Amino acid sequence: MDRIIHVEKISKSFGDFQALKEVSLDVSAGERVVICGPSGSGKSTLIRCINGLEAHQSGKIEVDGLLLNQSTESLSMVKSKVGMVFQQFNLFPHLTVMENLTLGPIRARKMSKSEADDLAMKYLERVRIPEQANKYPIQLSGGQQQRVAIARSLCMEPKIILFDEPTSALDPEMIKEVLEVMTELANSGMTMICVTHETGFARNVADKMVFMDCGEIIESAEPHKFFTNPDSQRCQEFLDKILHH
Amino acid sequence: MTMQKLLIGISFAILLSGCSGNWGWYVVNPTTEGGIINLKFLLSGLYYTILTSVVAIVISIVIGLIIALPALSKNRFLRGINRFYVEIVRAVPILVLILWVYYGLPQMAGITIDVFWAGVIALALSDSAFEAEIFRAGIQSVDRGQYEASHSISLNYTDTMRFVILPQAIRRVLPALGNQLVYMLKMSSLVSVIGMQELTRKANELVVTEYRPLEVYTVLVLEYLVLILIVSGGVRWLENRMATDK
Numbered sequence: 031m032d033r034i035i036h037v038e039k040i041s042k043s044f045g046d047f048q049a050l051k052e053v054s055l056d057v058s059a060g061e062r063v064v065i066c067g068p069s070g071s072g073k074s075t076l077i078r079c080i081n082g083l084e085a086h087q088s089g090k091i092e093v094d095g096l097l098l099n100q101s102t103e104s105l106s107m108v109k110s111k112v113g114m115v116f117q118q119f120n121l122f123p124h125l126t127v128m129e130n131l132t133l134g135p136i137r138a139r140k141m142s143k144s145e146a147d148d149l150a151m152k153y154l155e156r157v158r159i160p161e162q163a164n165k166y167p168i169q170l171s172g173g174q175q176q177r178v179a180i181a182r183s184l185c186m187e188p189k190i191i192l193f194d195e196p197t198s199a200l201d202p203e204m205i206k207e208v209l210e211v212m213t214e215l216a217n218s219g220m221t222m223i224c225v226t227h228e229t230g231f232a233r234n235v236a237d238k239m240v241f242m243d244c245g246e247i248i249e250s251a252e253p254h255k256f257f258t259n260p261d262s263q264r265c266q267e268f269l270d271k272i273l274h275h
Numbered sequence: 276m277t278m279q280k281l282l283i284g285i286s287f288a289i290l291l292s293g294c295s296g297n298w299g300w301y302v303v304n305p306t307t308e309g310g311i312i313n314l315k316f317l318l319s320g321l322y323y324t325i326l327t328s329v330v331a332i333v334i335s336i337v338i339g340l341i342i343a344l345p346a347l348s349k350n351r352f353l354r355g356i357n358r359f360y361v362e363i364v365r366a367v368p369i370l371v372l373i374l375w376v377y378y379g380l381p382q383m384a385g386i387t388i389d390v391f392w393a394g395v396i397a398l399a400l401s402d403s404a405f406e407a408e409i410f411r412a413g414i415q416s417v418d419r420g421q422y423e424a425s426h427s428i429s430l431n432y433t434d435t436m437r438f439v440i441l442p443q444a445i446r447r448v449l450p451a452l453g454n455q456l457v458y459m460l461k462m463s464s465l466v467s468v469i470g471m472q473e474l475t476r477k478a479n480e481l482v483v484t485e486y487r488p489l490e491v492y493t494v495l496v497l498e499y500l501v502l503i504l505i506v507s508g509g510v511r512w513l514e515n516r517m518a519t520d521k
Contacts, residue, residue: 083423109429120424124442134428186428
């Protein structure tokens with residue numbers, strides 16, 4: 031398989047706090063990677079570096095063969111290939127669902143409004159909420175909002191989608207509908223990196239599990255081995271905490 | 276309702292004191308020909324008061340927005356430009372700025388500038404520093420996630436501001452902008468000193484010919500009061516409408 035993301039020894043500090051310590055990660059096209067770890071372990075920072083939301087200070091990141099640096103050109107190329115879904119959805123509250131979905135296609139991909147509308151409708155159907163097209167985000171449930179956010183990301187037709195704890199802000203009964211959409215997306219062959227503690231989803235979907243702690247990747251393995259027999263003590267302790275509650 | 280009570284109260288006060296004999300209401304008595312001429316003369320100032328204020332507020336909003344944007348930059352130099360402008364402009368009294376723009380600027384720049392534009396420019400400059408602060412607060416109140424979402428759908432800076440950040444920020448600062456308009460209507464009385472034919476100037480001119488400052492200035496007070504109560508009402512209405520939209 032083709033390598034689509036290549037992260038090589040990247041480091042990142044916020045003041046005195048070192049969030050990432052020479053982290054390396056390779057992801058192949060179509061691969062589903064799930065990253066877990068305690069809070070503050072650098073999971074979010076890692077994926078935020080991959081789409082340029084945070085600038086890494088050393089090491090290198092390549093996305094689909096493009097070197098990511100802070101030049102506007104490189105950033106905009108990488109941005110167009112990488113979609114992102116946030117914990118807090120971050121929908122645009124002053125725009126309808128349809129306008130949320132078509133803003134990127136119209137402004138960044140230079141599509142006509144009717145093309146963008148068709149595209150948005152296609153992805154709204156895929157996340158199973160076409161009937162909400164003309165509502166405002168505040169009129170939707172959390173689960174619906176997150177599905178709109180996924181559809182908004184899909185409308186940019188990215189090669190990779192990053193999920194930053196997509197279900198952490200949701201009520202329990204809404205987590206399932208979002209995970210279903212994500213599973214469907216995974217089955218369609220999308221390359222995905224998900225930061226999540228949803229172990230059921232991880233077992234079903236992930237090709238590779240990554241455990242991070244204190245800014246480092248401690249363990250990286252296929253799911254069966256990862257959940258049953260991890261190499262590291264720290265990973266085992268973490269799994270004991272999240273699995274036995 | 277409070278506005279009606281207020282006006283009724285003021286009218287009574289004026290009527291009662293008018294009986295004492297110290298007042299000369301004939302100068303603005305609408306039942307006599309002379310009174311009507313004087314009233315029309317006073318009211319004719321309304322045109323420049325409103326025009327000056329509206330043009331000045333539009334210009335000051337545009338300048339305010341332009342000055343607010345660098346305040347949000349990560350670049351210290353750009354932020355410094357914003358602070359410099361805001362601090363300097365806020366430190367100059369409006370009346371002083373009006374005099375300087377009308378008498379000083381033409382001499383310095385070798386240009387001629389008419390009364391209207393001198394007044395408008397001085398008022399707009401003076402107000403722009405406050406507008407800039409209002410916009411800065413409004414833009415900063417928009418959640419960081421909105422920028423990140425815009426980034427993730429590949430919007431550039433201009434589109435992010437135009438379609439995502441500013442529409443939300445402006446909605447939040449509308450009541451504050453309305454207050455600035457009220458403030459501007461009041462401050463526009465100061466341009467009377469350079470001879471702009473607005474409400475206050477008209478009143479001053481009438482006082483000079485009629486020697487009846489008490490009556491004429493009372494009418495002037497009422498003119499501003501009614502004008503500003505109407506505008507305030509409009510601002511409140513807009514505020515309520517925006518609130519129910521959500």
